[in-house]
Amino acid sequence: MDFFNIFIRAAFIENLVLAYFLGMCSYLAVSKSVKTAFGLGLAVIFVLAITMPINWVISNKILSENGMLGIDLTFLRFILFIAVIASMVQLVEMIIEKVSPALYNSLGIFLPLITVNCAILGGSLFMVARDYNFSDSVAFGLGGGFGWFLAIIAIAAIREKIRYSDVPPALRGLGMAFILTGLMGIAFMSLMGIDPAALGK
Amino acid sequence: MGLLDFVKKIEPDKKKSPFLHTLFDGFFTFLYSPDTVTKGGVHIRDGMDLKRTMVVVVLAMQLCYVFGSFNIGHQHFAATGQYTAFLDGFHLKLIYGLIQLIPIFIVAHVVGLGIEFWYAAKKGHAIEEGFLVSGALIPLIMPPDIPLLWLAFAVAFGVIIGKEAFGGTGMNILNVALLARVFIFFAYPTTISGDEVWVAGLAESGDTLATTYNWFHTGLFNGIFESLGWDTFQAGMPVVDGYSGATPLALAFKEGWGAVTEQYSTTQMFWGAIPGSIGETCKPFILIGAGILIATGIASWRIMLSMLIGAVACAWLFNMWGVTPFMEVPWLYQFYMGSFFFAMAFMATDPVTAASTTTGKWIYGFLIGFVGMIIRVINPAYPEGWMLAILFMNVFAPLIDHYVIESNMGRRAKRNKITGVAVPVTPVAEAVAEH
Numbered sequence: 157m158d159f160f161n162i163f164i165r166a167a168f169i170e171n172l173v174l175a176y177f178l179g180m181c182s183y184l185a186v187s188k189s190v191k192t193a194f195g196l197g198l199a200v201i202f203v204l205a206i207t208m209p210i211n212w213v214i215s216n217k218i219l220s221e222n223g224m225l226g227i228d229l230t231f232l233r234f235i236l237f238i239a240v241i242a243s244m245v246q247l248v249e250m251i252i253e254k255v256s257p258a259l260y261n262s263l264g265i266f267l268p269l270i271t272v273n274c275a276i277l278g279g280s281l282f283m284v285a286r287d288y289n290f291s292d293s294v295a296f297g298l299g300g301g302f303g304w305f306l307a308i309i310a311i312a313a314i315r316e317k318i319r320y321s322d323v324p325p326a327l328r329g330l331g332m333a334f335i336l337t338g339l340m341g342i343a344f345m346s347l348m349g350i351d352p353a354a355l356g357k
Numbered sequence: 358m359g360l361l362d363f364v365k366k367i368e369p370d371k372k373k374s375p376f377l378h379t380l381f382d383g384f385f386t387f388l389y390s391p392d393t394v395t396k397g398g399v400h401i402r403d404g405m406d407l408k409r410t411m412v413v414v415v416l417a418m419q420l421c422y423v424f425g426s427f428n429i430g431h432q433h434f435a436a437t438g439q440y441t442a443f444l445d446g447f448h449l450k451l452i453y454g455l456i457q458l459i460p461i462f463i464v465a466h467v468v469g470l471g472i473e474f475w476y477a478a479k480k481g482h483a484i485e486e487g488f489l490v491s492g493a494l495i496p497l498i499m500p501p502d503i504p505l506l507w508l509a510f511a512v513a514f515g516v517i518i519g520k521e522a523f524g525g526t527g528m529n530i531l532n533v534a535l536l537a538r539v540f541i542f543f544a545y546p547t548t549i550s551g552d553e554v555w556v557a558g559l560a561e562s563g564d565t566l567a568t569t570y571n572w573f574h575t576g577l578f579n580g581i582f583e584s585l586g587w588d589t590f591q592a593g594m595p596v597v598d599g600y601s602g603a604t605p606l607a608l609a610f611k612e613g614w615g616a617v618t619e620q621y622s623t624t625q626m627f628w629g630a631i632p633g634s635i636g637e638t639c640k641p642f643i644l645i646g647a648g649i650l651i652a653t654g655i656a657s658w659r660i661m662l663s664m665l666i667g668a669v670a671c672a673w674l675f676n677m678w679g680v681t682p683f684m685e686v687p688w689l690y691q692f693y694m695g696s697f698f699f700a701m702a703f704m705a706t707d708p709v710t711a712a713s714t715t716t717g718k719w720i721y722g723f724l725i726g727f728v729g730m731i732i733r734v735i736n737p738a739y740p741e742g743w744m745l746a747i748l749f750m751n752v753f754a755p756l757i758d759h760y761v762i763e764s765n766m767g768r769r770a771k772r773n774k775i776t777g778v779a780v781p782v783t784p785v786a787e788a789v790a791e792h
Contacts, residue, residue, distance in 0.1 A: 190759050313756035314530055322480075322524035335522055339531055342539060343752045346728075346745030349738025 159295045161352040162288075166299030169352075172275045173307040174337070174344040179275025183308055184333050186266050193312035194305075195259045196266055199248055201301030203270055204279055207244050208297030211237050211280040212290055237280045238271075245271045275304055311336055361389065376478040383474065383484035407526075410655055411489040417649040418703060420642035421497055425635040426454035429501045432556045432632050437568055438597040443630055448587060456573050457501050457557050458635065464505045465495040468512040476521050487526030487533070487709075488516065494534035494703060497636025498696075498744075499541075500549065501557040507545060511537040531751045532710045535744050542744075555632035556602045566596045604632050605694040606733070606740050613682030614690055626693040637696035647702035656706035659715065660722040664701050667726020668692075675734050683734050695733065700725075700743030705750075712754040714761040721757055725750045 172178045179200070186196045214236055219229040249267050253260045260267065270276065279300045283293045314336055323332055364385055369377040385391070386408060430450025431443060440446030469488045477484040495512060515537030520529045541549055553559070559566040570592050579589040605626060608616045621631055629639030637643075650656035672688035679685045692698070705711065705725050712721035725746050732742030739745060 190756070310752055310756050313759045314752070316759065317755040318523060318528065318530070321528040323528075324522065324524075327522055332522070335518060336530070339518070339536075340752050342536075342543065343531070343745070343748040345543065346732055346739070346742070346749045347736070350732075350736045 158353075159291055162292050162295040163299035163302075164352050166296050167303040167306065168344070168347045169350055170348075171303040171307060171344055172278065172300050173304055174341045175348070176278065177337075177341075178278040179273045179304060180337075182266050182269055182273055183304075183311070183337075184330060186263075187308050187312040187315055187333065190309055190312045190316060192262050193308045195263055196270075197301075197305030197308050199252065199263070199267060199270060200273065200275065200304050200308075201298065203241070203244050203248055204276055204301035204304075205294065205297040207237075207241050207276060208279060208283060208293045208300075209290060210240050210244070212283060212288070212293040214240065215280075215284055233284070237277060241276050241280075242271045275300065307340065311340065364388070375481060376474070379478040379484055380474055383477070386483070408486045408489075411486045413653050413655055414490045414650065414703070415493045417646035418493060418497060418636065420645055421636035421639065421699070422458075424629060424639040424642050425497060426458045427451055428629060428638055429454035429457045429557055429635060431630055432501075433558045433568070435630075436556050436559060436566075436596050436600055436602065437594040439591075439594065446588060448582065449590065452578050453558070453574070453590070454501075458496060460505055461496045461499060461503060461508060461635075464508050465512050466492045468509045469495070469516050472513060472516045472521065476525065480525075485526035487520065491515070491520075491533040491537075495537055497699070497703075498534060498538050498634050500554040501635055502554050503541070503549075507541055510544070511540040514540045527709050529709060530755070531748055532704060532707050535704060535748055538744055539748060553602050555604055555634075559596065559602075562593060562595075566600070568592055568594045602632055604740070609686055609694060610683050610737070610740065614686040617686075617690075617694070623690070623693055634696060634699075637699040640693075640698050643698045643702050647698070650702065650706065655708075656702065657708070657711065657718055659718040660706050660711055660725075661701050663719045663722030664705055664726040667723035668697060668730050669726070670723075671727045671730035672734075675730070681735070691730070691733075695741045696743055697729075700729070700747060704743065704747050710751045710754060712757045712761075714758050717754070717757045717761045720761075721750055721754055724753075 166172070170176065173180070173183055182196060187193050215230075215233060217223045218225060219232055219236070221228040223229075245268060248270070249260075252263075252267065279297060283296055288296060311333065315333065318332065327335065367381070368385075369381055371378040390406075427450055430446075430453035431440075433453055434440045434446060434450060440450065466488075469492045473488045474484060492512075495508075495515075499508065515533045519531050519533045519536040520526065523529050548554070553566075558568055558570070560569040561567075562569075568591065570590050574590040575592065582589045603620075605617045605621055608620065617626075625631060627640050629642075631638055647656070647661060651658045651661070668691070669688055672686075672691045675684040676688055705722060712718050725743070728749055729742040729746030732739055732745055734742075736742070
C-alpha cells in the first residue's frame with residue numbers, strides 16, 4: 157500500500173514539474189512535438205527508476221555512518237549522486253542507440269542532457285530528505301518519472317494545438333510555454349491536499 | 358428599416374477612430390447580419406454564426422439566473438428564520454437577490470467586455486463574441502457575497518491570461534469562466550471557502566451574525582414597500598440558533614448523509630433551495646438548459662453522458678470502499694448536492710476546451726466525472742471537485758485528441774495493408790514508419 161501511495165503522490169499530487177518546477181530545461185525545449193516528448197519522457201522514467209534505488213544504496217549503505225564503511229561520508233553525496241546519474245544516462249544512451257536509432261536521432265542532444273535534468277538529482281535529494289526506504293525510493297522514482305512524462309506529453313500536445321493560434325508576438329514560443337506551465341500547475345493543484353496514506357486502512 | 362438607417366448613419370470612420378468602429382461593429386452585428394461577404398475560396402454562409410450560437414447558450418442559462426436571484430434572497434431570509442416557506446416574502450427575496458446579483462453581472466461584463474473590446478481594437482479585427490458566454494457563466498458560479506473588486510481581478514485574469522494570451526476566442530486551452538473562479542479560489546482561500554460565504558448579507562453584530570442592508574434596501578425599496586403596505590427589510594435580525602450556513606457538501610464531508618438530511622430534505626436539494634454558488638443549485642432548471650443545448654446541437658451529449666457515467670462509477674466504487682462518512686453517501690444522493698449538473702451542462706461541454714474527436718469526448722467526459730468525484734470525496738482541501746476536474750482534463754484534452762487521431766491513422770494504415778491496397782510511400786511516411 158505504501159508503494160502505491162508514494163507512486164500516486166509523486167506522479168500527481170507532488171508532480172516534479174508542475175508542483176516543484178524541476179527539470180524545466182528539457183521540459184520546455186523538447187515539448188514541441190508529442191513524439192519526441194514521449195521518447196524523452198520514457199527515458200526520464202527509466203533513468204529516475206534506476207538511479208533512485210542505486211542512490212539509495214549508496215546513500216544508506218555506503219556513505220552513512222551506519223553503512224559498511226562505518227564513517228560519515230555524507231559530504232560526498234552530491235558528487236556520487238551525479239556520477240551515478242551520469243553513468244546511468246550513458247547506459248541509457250547506448251541502449252537506445254542500439255535498440256532504436258530513430259528515437260536516438262530525434263532526441264539528439266537532449267538525451268545526454270538528462271544528466272543535468274534537475275528533476276533527477278532533485279528526486280534523489282527528496283528521497284534522502286524524506287527518509288525513504290528502499291521500496292519507497294523505487295516507487296518514488298517510478299512515480300516521479302511518470303509524472304514528468306505526463307506533464308511533458310500534455311504540454312507537447314497543447315503546444316502542437318496552439319501552433320496556429322494568433323498568439324501576441326511577444327509571447328510566441330517560450331513565453332507561451334511558461335504561461336501554459338503555470339496554468340497546468342493550477343490544474344494540477346486540484347489533487348493537492350489529498351493524503352493517500354490517510355485513506356488506506 | 359428606421360433603425361438600420363440610423364445605425365448606418367452613425368457608423369464611425371474605421372481609419373480615424375478604430376476603437377469606436379470596433380465598438381460599433383460589435384453592436385451592429387448583434388442587431389443585424391452583416392452584409393460584408395467573403396471573397397475566394399470555399400465558405401459556408403449560415404445564419405447560425407458564432408454570435409447566434411453564443412446567444413443560445415446564454416438563453417439556456419436564463420432559468421438559472423431567475424432561480425439564482427430568488428434563491429439568494431431566500432437563503433438570506435431563511436438564515437434569520439423569516440419567511441421560511443419558499444414563496445413567502447416574494448418581493449423581498451426577489452429584490453434582495455437582484456440587488457446582490459446585478460452588480461456582479463455588471464462588473465463581470467464591464468471588465469470582461471472592456472478587455473475584449475480593447476484587444477479587438479488593438480488587433481484591428483471585429484469583436485469576438487466568446488465573452489458573452491463566459492460573462493454570463495461567471496456570475497452563476499460565484500458565491501453571492503463575492504466582493505466586486507476580487508471579481509474584477511478574477512475576470513481580468515481569466516480573460517487576459519486564459520484567452521487573449523492564446524489569441525482570443527476559440528484558441529483558449531482552459532475554460533475562461535472556470536479560470537476566473539479558480540483564481541478567486543486560490544488567491545483568496547481563507548475568505549472564499551468555509552461556511553459563511555454562501556449566504557449573503559450577514560455580518561457580525563455583537564457575538565452573533567445578523568442581517569445588514571445598504572441604502573438600496575433601507576432607503577429606496579423600504580420606502581416603496583411601505584407606501585404599498587408590504588413587508589420591509591429589517592436590519593439587525595439575528596440568525597436562528599444553531600445556524601451555520603454549511604452547504605450539504607460541507608455537512609456530508611464531515612458527518613455523512615445523515616447530517617445532511619437533518620438540515621435539508623431531498624426535494625429541497627433537488628429543487629435547489631439550498632446555499633451554494635448563485636446558479637448551481639436548481640437541478641431541474643439546469644437540466645432544461647442542458648436539454649436546450651443538446652436539442653440545438655451546441656453541446657455534446659456524449660460528454661454529458663460519459664461524465665455522468667464516470668461520476669456514477671466513481672461514487673459507486675467509493676460506496677464499496679467506504680472508509681470515510683462521505684464515501685458511504687449512497688451514490689444517487691451525491692447528485693443532489695453540489696454543482697455536478699451545472700458543470701456537466703455548461704462547463705464540461707465547452708466545445709473549445711473539450712476534446713474534439715468522438716472517442717476523445719467519451720474519454721474526456723468519463724475522466725472528468727471520475728476525477729471530479731475523487732476530488733470531491735477524498736480531497737479535504739476542496740469542498741467540490743468539478744471546477745478543478747474540468748480544468749485538469751482541459752489540460753489533457755489535446756493529448757487525448759492526439760492519441761485518438763494517431764490510433765485512427767494506425768488502424769486505417771493497417772486495414773489498408775490487410776486488404777492489399779498499396780499505401781503510397783512518401784519520404785515522410787517512411788520517416789514516420791521508422792519511429
